[in-house]
Amino acid sequence: MESGEQVVEWSVVPSEIGPLLLAATHAGLVTVAFHARPRVRDRALGQLRSRLGMEPVEAPGSERLAGPAGRLAAYLAGGLREFSLPLDWSLTSGFQREVLRELEAGVPYGTVVGYGDLAARVGRPGGAQAVGAVMGSNPLPLVVPCHRVVESDGGLGGFGGGKETKRRLLELEGILPQPLF
Template identity: 75%
Template structure:
């Protein structure tokens, strides 16, 4: 249950980058998990249960999840450039939340920002490493586009979903050439 005593609903969905786990509370989308095979799903669901005090309920037909599922499908089809979804920020706080909110609103589709530049935008110049930690702790990847944060020298930097996933997301957005498969 979330902080309002509501059940947390989840579903696993396919995507161009592999299975994703989506979880939502009554406030909005609360978690997106990459590479959501059975083992990864179970770990994520245990973490959500521990955080919210009750096990999430599998609900692939959930009205809470319908819009995020639809918008992710449109994103991967190249038809959606801005998610504009209700988000539940319960899994992040403090500096991380500040950085992620700036990222969500200030780094549009098809663009990238450096770790240091993002630190400066939240008035913490010199906190590039802390921005990197915030990206690694992002509970809402893709929707809060941590894949758009790169090194100032043009390197990709790290990525919780793996560098190949980051490359594919940036290629989808036209920042990098499409990978050859």
């Protein structure tokens, strides 16, 4: 493979919240998928194949994936607050990209934002449901922290990794109290 050739490299890495599929292009991390057991992994790879028009290549230990894998492990261990990773936004566009970029840049570690507040930040007051749909289709969860988006009444809201994972991530960031048991 020539160095200028476009390729999507992927690997499944273990984590404290279950196996994660990581995929990256020359531009940066393009996908993080929760619960990356075979069925979920194969679906995520199929989406990459169809959306990017190329065959993802399994590349455990790849330099492209080593940085993101290490940073995610450090974050989940409580030792990292900012990812500072190159991201490939090619799986997003329009309103979705606008919302996700605002979330990534404007909602730091240890804070939360409401769906409606995030909608207002991107000029769509009253667009809380649209923001919820964007969170559900976020191709870069954890790194683009959709777990930090909550309901205005204090409810957790949904999360692609499951509510228990969302709760754990918010506890990790000091937003929710740790459970007693």
